[in-house]
Amino acid sequence: MTDTLRSSTLRLRRPAVRDAAITRPKATPAPAADANAERSVRSDTLLQGRSHIAIVHNGETYQLRATRLGKLILTK
Template identity: 55%
Template sequence: MKNDPQPPTTKPEMSRTPAVIPRPLDSVALLGTKGEVEITHQGETYRLRRTRQGKLILTK
């Protein structure tokens, strides 16, 4: 008796739950009165800060 060939490999199905849409976060709530925050991402530390002109800069 021959073995039936394996079905082609397919990617796993995506979750059927609806995507969560992130809500906007006010920069003042994130940066606080100091105007900056450190963020750790994949073992690296980044700094997000507000400039004098009111723009945001993310640096490593």
């Protein structure tokens, strides 16, 4: 009788592929040596622990905000 030996605890398993996609950070590309290449700046470098910063572009001030869900919003 193996029914008496079974645990009454319900166990849920996630697919291994999904777990790996969630937990692994995306690799950042190496800086390009070409002067015409697109420049990349990490958002945490811009925000430096703050939730928002002001960016001046062509004499206009914009607000860059990070949401609780990790999205970025740029407003004028």
